[in-house]
Amino acid sequence: MNTPTPSSKPFPRWDDARAATLDEPGLLLYRSNLLGSDLRITNYGGGNTSAKVMQRDPLTGEQVEVLWVKGSGGDVGSMKLDGFSTLYMDKLRALKGLYRGLAHEDEMVGYLPHCTFNLNGRAASIDTPLHSSLPYTHVDHMHPDAVIAIAAMARSEAITKQVFEGTVGWMPWLRPGYELGQQLAAYDKAHPGLRGIVLGGHGLFSWGDTSKACFENTVDLIERAQSWLAQERAARKVQVFGGQVVDTLAADDARTTLARVLPVLRGLSAEGAPKLLHVNTSPEVLEFVNSADLEPLAVLGTSCPDHFLRTKIRPLVVPQSVYRLEGAALRTALQSLLTGYRADYSAYYERNKRPTSPPLRDPNPVVVLLPRIGMVTIAKDKATARIAGEFYVNAINVMREANAVDRYVGLPEQEAFDIEYWLLEEAKLQRMPKPKPMVGKVGLVTGGAGGIGQAIARRLLADGGCVVLADIDAEALATVGTDLAKAYGADHVRGVRCDVTDEASVMAAFESAAVEFGGIDVLVSNAGIASAAPLEDTSLELWNRNQDILAKGYFLVGREAFRQMKAQGTGGSIVMIASKNGMVASNQATAYCAAKAAEIQLSRSFALEGAPLGIRSNVVNPDAVIRGSKIWTGKWSEERAAANKIGEGDLEAFYRDRSMLKRSVYPEDIAEATYFLAAEHLSAKSTGNILNVDAGNLAAFTR
Template sequence: MTTPIPARDFPRWDANHAATLDAARLLLYRSNLLGSDLRITNYGGGNTSAKIWQADPLTGQQVQVLWVKGSGGDLGSMALDGFSTLYMDKLLALQAIYRGPGHEDEMVGYLPHCTFNLNPRVASIDTPLHAYLPFAHVDHMHPDAVIAIAAMADSEKLTQQIFAGTVGWLPWRRPGFELGLMLQRYQAAHPGQRGLVLAGHGLFSWGDDARACYDNTVGLIASAQNWLDRERVVRQVPSFGGPARQALSQDEQDATLARVLPVLRGLASKTGPKLLHVERQAAVLEFVNSRDLAPLAALGTSCPDHFLRTKIRPLILEPAVYMLQGAALAQALQERLAAYRADYGAYYQRCRRADSPALRDANPVIVLLPGIGMVAMAKDKATARIAAEFYVNAINVMREAHAIDRYVGLPEQEAFDIEYWWLEEAKLQRSPPPKPLAGKVALVTGGAGGIGRAIARRVLAEGACVVLVDIDQGALATVTAELAQAHGPDHVRGLQCDVTSEASVIAAFRHAALEFGGLDIAVSNAGIAAAAPLEDTSIELWNHSQGVLATGYFLVGREAFRLMKAQGAGGSIVVIASKNGMVASPQASAYCAAKAAEIQLSRSFALEGAPWGIRSNVVNPDAVIRGSRIWSGKWSAERAAANKIAEQDLEAFYRDRSMLKRSVLPEDIAEAAYFFAAERLSAKSTGNILNVDAGNLAAFTR
């Protein structure tokens, strides 16, 4: 059962901070507070507004301006530039040219004519909903507690009962100009109310100032949740009809997901790259293990924000499917996905209008696995994670509505008309084109070193997600945090790994599968270096070099191969070897032999990977000194001694001995690794060696 939500448990309003803010920044502060709590609204959901008096930039006269969250923004993370600003007198004047519900979409084209101060932020379709309510401050939120009431069959009567007549109710109507006028008419006929519930949709609330509006909003949500909790205690109705099965153990879940997710991802990615997000919180497990899972899931979601992110309904994969192995698993998943796509295509054909946009990707977004949890699939990790959050919201709504009344999903045609609304299509068309590695997952060993960090940074810049592995936990944590700060936490994971340990390497690749669904790029870069004259080379030094540089690269290549083969979507293995793999250096026999082994391993990977579209190539650096942890240890002194120079002269020595007389930097190696990682650059390259050594005649490949 959910925990009651006293209003005091919502994000606290800081009166001292608020007193320092002007009207626009007060609106931003309120918006960020409301958007920071998923109980109030989900990512990208809801909107806020304030009507503010400002000087007209042309006349200098004071005019009333509607500040309202613009299209595509997120309340929790937006800044001031996330608000559209529109002249209120012009918005009110639009009512005179409105031709009725059959023509409401054309009103969107008039919103730019109402723009105040040339603000480039596109106005949301919800703008009229705020403009035509006569309050200075308005919030429109999608709290689970209120949507649960809004999605009950007897929603209108219950709204009256729960809020003792202080909150109004309107039937479902998609957002737009007509709904704005419906709100205006309803409020005029029912003065003195605190808010209004939109059936199947959410809550409108208001106030005379920013603080009063915030307090009203969270107070109404708390009242709704507390009523739901009391009713469930009185009724003693088990959630979702009670449990039908027990969850698998954590180890069983992990093992099953690590086996299933790459296959699922590979099959779903045939229509475009997919990244996966696993969600196993208590609410999800309660739902997927329940008796009423199938009938409730089939009803679909209610709130438009939910199904826009999750599709109208999920795919359920029963244990009889996901417990299969190998080819049988792939065949069963293929059949289930094909059936889902056919069903979705039929939904499109039933509901399409003459001017509907073309059918989009028909694969499921949400996949439910009884006994395990939920998997969300989308074009990038953030979108998948957010879709999972939205479906958790939908689960919370279904739990409350199903326990107290009868849960009602949005009618199919209404759902379609939102999903394939030309305004939603226009929003999609405004999205920037994907980066070259968007939807790809890379694992980089030695990720905390100079070269590993540079490679990770390079592929992250091109849209990839990265799993960094390194044996140095402290350095790994620093680099992971740095890259997550620069590229977003959804894109970066760090895991301690000893590449000489088979169990540790297997765990690293399982981690990649559990976090992102699989792997597309594996960069073997973990490195050590030690030098000694041949007669002084101990078996310990030899074994250590072979363990990290040969055995470690074998284990990484093998696990990458296994994972990529399971996906059936190809992949790229990049081996960061060395000039020393091509030409020996004095007093480094253990190092040179291990580096030569790496090159031959890559050729073997290329040979066996070709039938599966798995490419393997080598990058051969030479003397990457800046930023290198290897050169900060004994190797630097040993190479200086072997070459009979001072240690501080090493970089100049290696630069001057090259044909191009240039130093080789970590970023140079990263560019070469990116070349082999990117399909658009090297799709037909495998078994190759790319020297990045500024020119060394002895190391020419032949």
């Protein structure tokens, strides 16, 4: 396989007309968003930008110089103006008199809040001194793959000089912070006329007198690096990563393998906290995992701190011989690989820890590479897993380009450790808010496009969960999926068309859940219909339709959920949305009542077999959920009105008034009961139970 050529898509360009409408902070934001819009310029969340702006001091009324710089966290591509820290430049310059040297540089971070301009609450990042120390009005610090590839070469300094013809300086790796800011300023002063500086193993610093000039300088330098690398590759005609030694599996075979392997991997790597998985089968990833150099390069680790902070210092490679296994043999083999990885990571910690180092963190891998299939990334939530994968693609790009021209060199292990276990990084982690209770959990909801299904999905999503919506109505599924993704984030929602009466369709839905998230933790079996007819008029067709959807359908989705939860080995919760009619018969609804009773008994059977595995199964029994429920939009409404000798418009009042509490039942009420039974932190000791949500119906009491 040949080296992928650089994207022919042009780099973003400056729009003078738009820029003319903006003030200096607005220009900085425009520049930042523009740079962050292209992953060839910088990775998600990586890099930072700044501008030194003259502004009126709110205390003295005088014009003062203010540093606007991207604050801690955030992403230059999507940030808003409130993502910038603002600090007095005169106070930042005065900090030099307080600096006690490299051994004490972390204490300088504590002085940054004292430099805040205009009570800005955005915390200043560790990179602030890099921008305040350089004597330029506008400064960019980007992490482009092309420049990092040069920065990660064994002959990085000489090649930097060659590529940029002496217009860009080079400094050896140094951890971001106050000392680096001072050294950048000193280097720049000693080498006047530079357009930028490459920091070994890290990235690019560039600048300009105006926001536009800075932007164009940054992009031009990156384009130059990318073009030079492409020309060198073409001239050398090297085999990328030593050549391809295996072929990519056919898409269907790869998907089937992932659906079998990922739930086991997810469960084994959980270590007391749920995790989600993300699959990446991009050409860059497949070229790497199928190559001769996969294992020797993977073990070297990544170079850029932004990469390994999100991916750990190195990935886990799973041999084909392991993921070809099934059942207990697969679990044993994966457990052995993970045990070895944890031991290796713990040894890395012990070798490099310092007296003040934070405790060992989760020793499980973040990046898992599967030859012939692709890459799987594992994290506490879907977005973090996805972004970790994007960062490792950056690392792959760097390794490919560096090895094609020179020799790739990872960051020294001690330096990598000191970044990963930096006390300032630990303090940032400790300041993060406690995650919502369903973060890392996945629920599959059948009938997900209906009123009750939507309400249940929203309740799971509201507390941080992810949801797979399964429904036979593809059009409604697409609409609801789009709405929920917009409200809760695209990483949290997936939709899959599923006919619960079709075994293959059900199995495909759970296969999709495994490939998208790694598995499921919660099944809400909610797909349903309703029908009514006098007993003597109940046709076999009507009987079978109720049994197919409400009994066979609940069995099929429950069985697949059970299998997947068992493979994960971390328990789970099955919630069946049955009905009051499963407890007490309704007039002229024989087929429906019998099928709903079957659901309740099915749940009890699941609870019995699931208990040794930590799999709970419970029932929610709604009654008369009229408003927002799809089953009342068909003949059921007409039939129930006729059976009760009332008009259709009187149904809600009829059911409300017959209840003991005289209250209507809504989809949100069913969702709240379902959430209680689904959530481990609320109902861990509840299984085999029935929760009625019917505003009180004496005949349906379960005791």
